[in-house]
Amino acid sequence: MEEIITNFLTSAPIIVPIVALLVSLYTVGKGADILVDNAVSLSLQWGIPKMVLGATLVSLGTTVPEASVSVAAAIQGNPDLSLGNAIGSIIVDTGLIIGIAALLGNLPVDAMLVKRQGRLQFIFALLLALVCLPIFSIDGKGRIYQWVGFIFVFLLCSYMYLSLKWAKESVSEASKQQDEEDEKKGNVALELFLMFLGIAIVVISSKVLIPSVAIVARKIGIPQSIIAATIVAFGTSVPELVTAITSVRKGVGELAVGNVVGADILNVLFVLGLSAAVTPQGIAVPIYFYYLQIPSMLLILIVFRFCSTRKSAVIGKVGGAILFSFYMIYLVLNFLMKGMH
Numbered sequence: 001m002e003e004i005i006t007n008f009l010t011s012a013p014i015i016v017p018i019v020a021l022l023v024s025l026y027t028v029g030k031g032a033d034i035l036v037d038n039a040v041s042l043s044l045q046w047g048i049p050k051m052v053l054g055a056t057l058v059s060l061g062t063t064v065p066e067a068s069v070s071v072a073a074a075i076q077g078n079p080d081l082s083l084g085n086a087i088g089s090i091i092v093d094t095g096l097i098i099g100i101a102a103l104l105g106n107l108p109v110d111a112m113l114v115k116r117q118g119r120l121q122f123i124f125a126l127l128l129a130l131v132c133l134p135i136f137s138i139d140g141k142g143r144i145y146q147w148v149g150f151i152f153v154f155l156l157c158s159y160m161y162l163s164l165k166w167a168k169e170s171v172s173e174a175s176k177q178q179d180e181e182d183e184k185k186g187n188v189a190l191e192l193f194l195m196f197l198g199i200a201i202v203v204i205s206s207k208v209l210i211p212s213v214a215i216v217a218r219k220i221g222i223p224q225s226i227i228a229a230t231i232v233a234f235g236t237s238v239p240e241l242v243t244a245i246t247s248v249r250k251g252v253g254e255l256a257v258g259n260v261v262g263a264d265i266l267n268v269l270f271v272l273g274l275s276a277a278v279t280p281q282g283i284a285v286p287i288y289f290y291y292l293q294i295p296s297m298l299l300i301l302i303v304f305r306f307c308s309t310r311k312s313a314v315i316g317k318v319g320g321a322i323l324f325s326f327y328m329i330y331l332v333l334n335f336l337m338k339g340m341h
Helices: 002-011 015-045 050-055 057-062 064-075 079-104 111-132 146-170 173-182 188-220 224-236 238-249 253-277 293-308 317-336
Strands: none
Touching: 002 015, 002 188, 015 057, 015 064, 015 188, 015 224, 015 238, 057 064, 057 238, 057 253, 064 079, 064 188, 064 224, 064 253, 079 188, 079 224, 079 238, 079 253, 079 293, 079 317, 111 146, 111 253, 111 293, 146 253, 188 224, 224 238, 224 317, 238 253, 293 317
16 A cells, blocks of 8 residues: 555655645544544543543543654654654644644643653653764664663553553542533444544554655655654644644643643653664664754753743743744754755
8 A cells, every 4th residue: 555655646746745745644633633532532431530631641642643653654764754753743742832822822830740741751852862862872873772662662651650640649539520420421332433433544644644755855855854843743743733722712721731741751752662662773863863853852841841830830922932933943943954964
């Protein structure tokens, strides 16, 4: 299937792979929406509190597009796309999405979430930056080895366990009962079907997305790592963006912050961890990642950390404008530094 798609897009006029790229980005996001909505509905029916869902399943569901695209890219021998999408998604989530959400309305910050998940968000990003360094590679070139991927997957399981434990500890029995009473019973069989349909849409869409990105990049002379860190990273982060905007409009902006913090952690452990784990030769780190991608990721996370730990316990319009500005600068630098790729 993948070979047929690749051959067709390669021989077609450039407008065809561009359209395929845009359509597959849309369907990846749509599939994730279906997956998240029905997973949440099922979990609520089974008695899992909403806070637990926000800290685990919602973040996990909205990260499925990044994981699907990155793992497929790693298997198909496109490490630039895999690594660029994971790091680019963290930058999009934290800079662009939180920036836009904060500009639309204030984002209340849960002190305990910032203390626990927020700290892990930065620690895991720093861990990713460290394992990318050439000094940890046998050949002196940056490489994320397969065994590192296995460690990340183990850390993912540990993080999910801790998240469930923390969330359950912070929910009172009264709120649990209220959550369960508020929810309407649905058709479990139908929701299970729709959940798996969402997964299928995401996976199939990624099989069109990967060759489309590679072909468009090759035809217009832009390195696919730039497209991965910008267009693809944005496209696969659409579920987080939609969740953030919806949360702000409904007056529950703290859900947007929690979702992004969780998604950032999962981009390291779930997305990149799985990508490295399925790649025997590991994922090579292009030299220019040390000049822009990795420093930008850490800088935006530091700014987010500063904005989210202030005494006001709110990320306001000023913080949103700063994060959004940093993302726009990053976007411009990607294209200005094209010659270094």
